[in-house]
Amino acid sequence: MTTVYLNGEFKPLSTASINILDRGFIFGDGVYEVIPIFNRIIFCFDEHMNRLENSLEAIFMDNPYTSNQWRSIFEELIDTIEESEQSIYLQITRGVSERDHDIKIADKPTIFVMSRPIEKKNFSVGINAITHEDIRWQYCDIKAITLLPSVLLRHKAREQGAKEAILIRDGYITEGAASNVFVCKNDEVLTPLKSKHVLPGITRDLVIEILANNKITYLETTISEKDLLNADEVWITSSTWEIVPVTQLNNLPVGTGETGALWQRVDQLYQEFKSVYCE
Known part of the structure; x- marks a missing residue:
């Protein structure tokens, strides 16, 4: 019961x-x-x-x-x-x-x-994602129960054999349908700035803290759709999915098409932090 x-x-x-x-x-x-x-x-x-x-x-x-x-x-x-x-x-x-x-x-x-x-899911080999216009409202920093746009976006992703939709507004990344987004290029980790169009993700902020504490170069900045498509690695983060590598984007490989070294390092650091926190 x-x-x-x-x-x-x-x-x-x-x-x-x-x-x-x-x-x-x-x-x-x-x-x-x-x-x-x-x-x-x-x-x-x-x-x-x-x-x-x-x-x-x-x-x-x-x-x-x-x-x-x-x-x-x-x-x-x-x-x-x-x-x-x-x-x-x-x-x-x-x-x-x-x-x-x-x-x-x-x-x-x-x-x-x-x-x-929590349903155990193994995302260690990466997931497929699509890009899509950000069709949501103007106050995405509020964790509101009005989630129809995200429901539709996840459905569109699933129709194309993907797990998530990465959203584009005016040519720049905002976030996923139900996640935050990180992009890696030349050993630097980028993530969109917090704004009215980006939910202040708890896992997002924790990842940034882990990057800073371990002297991994990162930047909160605007990220163009072109930068996303040319990334070496792409990750999405959420409280229950944690840090998930995106290895296919719009049916094309991200970087080598395999999980990247930066993701492997950061995910290990995250798991270590979680183990200590939850002892």
Whole structure:
């Protein structure tokens, strides 16, 4: 039996339900977080809580709980699952109101949390990706539940035998449909600057920290589509996929078409960091 948290109660998933007029259902009016659990330890808890706070502030909502309250909820859910590697899904909507765009008429948020095992995937040989116009809205730095563009982009990637779509806006990379992007050229690691069009990825920031601590040359900068297509290596990052090498892009090899030496080094450093963090 899967246990979830909904509006102050732990209950079976099969009995959890929300009001049909919840603004998350009607308008997609809410935010979310996905937080990995490794060895039953919440990974980068503070960083995820900070991003949640920023997302809530951006949509004019208050955080309903303190960090300690969130941690207590997460830990109780983690204990209901046998697997040691899990992912927490947390969603906060503005709550129930009549169907009206006015946000002031909703005064009680809907709070939902669940945890589930992370499906183990071996991406060590690399994945295929495509490029696509960035069709999303102008506030991609908010981790909003309105994910239809990303759903469509992932579907288009799958139709072409790929796992991810790397997005291009005005000739420059923003990010993946559900990931951040790194490009390597001549032993230098590049990643797009944070902006309204780039989600501040927790794994992205951790990779940058690892690069800096190990004196690996990196730069946060604009990256053109041409630079992407001519890269020696391309990686995507996310909380549950971690660091994934892209070895085929638009059905053409990236670099040699094999996983690169820089990815192998950085992935090893990341795994070492994770092991120490989650001891």
